[in-house]
Amino acid sequence: MSERRFRNLMDAVTNFAILFKDTNGIIQEWNVGAENIFGWKREEAIGKSILTIYTPEDRANQISEMEMTTAAETGVSEDERWHMKKDGSLFYASGLLHAIYEEGVLTGFVKIVRDLTERVSLEAALADAENMMRTSVERTAKMDEQFKILKLESDRRERDNILHSALVRRVMITQEDERKRISRDLHDHLGQKLTALRLRVEVLKNEVERNEKLQEHIQLLEKLARDIDDEVDFLAWELRPASIDELGLEAALSKFVNEWSRHFGVLAKLDLERAAKKRLAAAAEINLYRIAQEALNNVAKYAKATTVNVTLAEEFDVIALTVEDDGVGFDPELETVKEKGLGLLGMGERAAILQGELKIESAGGKGTKIHASIPAMYYEDPPGRD
Helix, strand or coil: CHHHHHHHHHHCCCCCEEEEECCCCEEEEECHHHHHHHCCCHHHHCCCEHHHHECHHHHHCCHHHHHHHHHHHHCEEEEEEEEECCCCCEEEEEEEEEEEEECCEEEEEEEEEEECHHHHHHHHHHHHHHHHHHHHHHHHHHHHHHHCCHHHHHHHHHHHHHHHHHHHHHHHHHHHHHHHHHHHHHHHHHHHHHHHHHHHHHHHHHHCCCCHHHHHHHHHHHHHHHHHHHHHHHHHHHHCCHHHHHCCHHHHHHHHHHHHHHHHCCEEEEECCCCCCCCECHHHHHHHHHHHHHHHHHHHHHHCCCEEEEEEEEECCEEEEEEEECCCCCCCCCHHHHHHCCCHHHHHHHHHHCCCEEEEEECCCCCEEEEEEEEHHHECCCCCCC
């Protein structure tokens, strides 16, 4: 009865793959979420090597073995990489590998996998759009050299700038609406299921108090549910922080910086001493927030920093946002940096929408400073916004 309930609890999680493997990497358990994501049924997967879900390159590089070593030494191993489905197709996913100990002896591992294909597809689509825009600009420049008609050139540039700004605004508004919808869906749908899962774990825990071995599994499952719950909350909040609509940019930044610091384990400080007391217009608040968010995400991905300082201040006739880290830094002029983008183009576009500018100061081994400034005329004080 208890084992059946344990399986039911695992299978209640359908959007995440949860699988158990022994110390030799042989799959011992496989939930419905794993069936949905990878394509193998439970009876097909159990007994297979965990290497089945890894790409040939990762198998050759012994990625699975390194993950197990890390989890055994630290308790958990995190990664994002490509995995293989039953039909041979690839998908991009994030993974958490937890070590399982019984009476101090390592007995196996539990792996949680989340499909990130949709996010990667969106990033690729944005990259394609940037390349198309860059190609369009290059072609336009060649046409300009051929025609040499200054008046028409001036009119065309003005028209293109207006159309480009309108297009960027429309894309970003649509993007924010979609982020808000996805954030709401994460809370409303997946959040309800996670709550139900945790309640069922609590009921099961009370019923099997005398079975110590099963209690260990239940406690592990309970921790996994909390971890998934925290991850969903962080993702939903990253997509659209409710505090920015209700309380404004300063409150949203304060919460994000604290959550980001806790999530990534990097000391982050926020300075609001020189920030103005009035609220910004909604477009200015969300775009400055996204610039800070992208800058901090770059720190998490690339900087290897130990400290980050975020400052929001009113300086004469402008509002200035600065994100400065003590990480490895980079050369903004390098071609590889331009190709990867690091979100710099998007941050620059957001500043330009607000008639502002974005400046980047960085060098190898000397950290990075990103400074965005917009005109202070973007202040407004509508009813209901303090």
